């Protein structure tokens with residue numbers, strides 16, 4: 001049995017959904033189908049999830065939300081019209097969208113989560129109605145599927161207890177359509193995963209149901225060795241390991257959510273990334289291990305710009321017992337996690353995901369660090385990008401560092417931070433955000449000279 005997830009780009013229009021139907025019907029093993037909300041139809045379009053966020057904000061601010069409501073519904077109506085669905089078939093879905101403001105929510109965060117989740121909730125019901133015309137199909141909501149999550153309304157995590165429930169889903173010979181992106185808390189409230197989190201639902205179901213394969217359908221032919229928005233026609237990756245994708249997704253390969261890897265790893269379910277527009281192409285296979293290919297020292301290079309760093313300098317830092325503990329306690333008080341902490345003898349840099357901060361929270365953190373740690377120097381570096389060069393075999397290549405740094409030096413790109421060693425399959429560099437794209441292009445060229453991709 002296979003779990004199949006279709007991303008927002010694959011479900012954005014009736015024509016796209018028709019391709020999805022063909023893909024599902026073509027393989028009887030594709031029994032569990034996970035949907036995203038309708039995504040962008042063209043570059044300047046707005047994803048339904050973003051429209052739902054606007055709808056929720058208007059409700060919270062007591063503004064007129066009727067045109068947003070209509071705008072959202074128009075997206076579903078457009079798909080429904082393509083398949084000639086009747087108003088009677090659509091009524092329950094429309095009522096669901098219209099009733100959202102009247103429901104009770106424990107707080108604004110849960111309200112926002114419930115609104116956001118309805119993008120996938122309505123799309124899954126719509127797909128189930130359409131698919132039902134071709135093959136026996138059931139819509140199963142995350143509550144019935146047993147997807148139980150933590151009490152973090154918009155950044156939920158799966159509870160281990162879910163997997164026993166998921167294993168009990170009665171599949172039979174039907175196709176089961178489940179909305180991605182959310183689960184239910186112990187109080188039966190809707191809580192979403194972080195953005196892009198339908199990939200996580202697919203992985204959770206694949207693990208819980210011990211699927212043979214998790215197929216993730218998107219709008220590109222494969223995972224490429226670099227983000228195709230940064231590098232022209234990058235090379236497609238045929239096979240990569242979980243660890244390689246984990247590191248590359250973390251650092252910007254948005255094609256697969258980095259948190260979706262853990263369930264797949266726990267269940268040892270192979271993942272296939274495929275293109276809804278070209279389902280005949282092989283795509284990228286993600287497996288626990290692969291044979292090392294000497295001609296390919298790296299698998300990919302990624303960059304991500306949502307970081308900031310706290311630099312602090314204090315003489316004899318290395319001699320002070322409990323210094324790092326004090327610092328970590330402050331982060332704990334502020335409920336913030338850190339990403340990396342490279343250190344020198346008297347210096348320490350802490351790298352954060354800056355999406356955790358408001359300007360006030362950042363200011364308060366700096367003041368607290370100043371008071372408790374009393375550093376000789378303290379600096380908040382807001383302009384911080386991370387470049388990640390990844391490959392299972394990198395350690396075996398003596399000229400590996402030279403191939404990274406020579407092209408960067410030629411372009412006068414300054415590297416603020418280098419972190420290698422802890423992860424044996426990657427090297428992480430810190431640069432200015434404005435240098436990140438060029439750095440990726442240069443590193444890509446250095447390892448994949450004159451190699452065009454599949455497009």
Ligand SMILES: Nc1ncnc2c1ncn2[C@@H]1O[C@H](COP(=O)(O)OP(=O)(O)O)[C@@H](O)[C@H]1O
Nearest residue numbers: 007008009218219220223224226227253254255
């Ligand atoms: N290394 C990469 N390989 C392939 N796609 C990538 C890579 N890095 C970033 N992407 C982007 O990821 C996009 C697909 O992810 P996403 O937009 O979440 O799709 P979906 O709507 O199917 O969930 C691609 O269109 C591409 O622009």
Ligand SMILES: N[C@@H](CC(=O)OP(=O)(O)O)C(=O)O
Nearest residue numbers: 007008036049195196197198
């Ligand atoms: N619709 C949600 C979840 C998701 O996974 O979407 P997509 O498959 O389009 O990345 C979002 O936009 O965040």
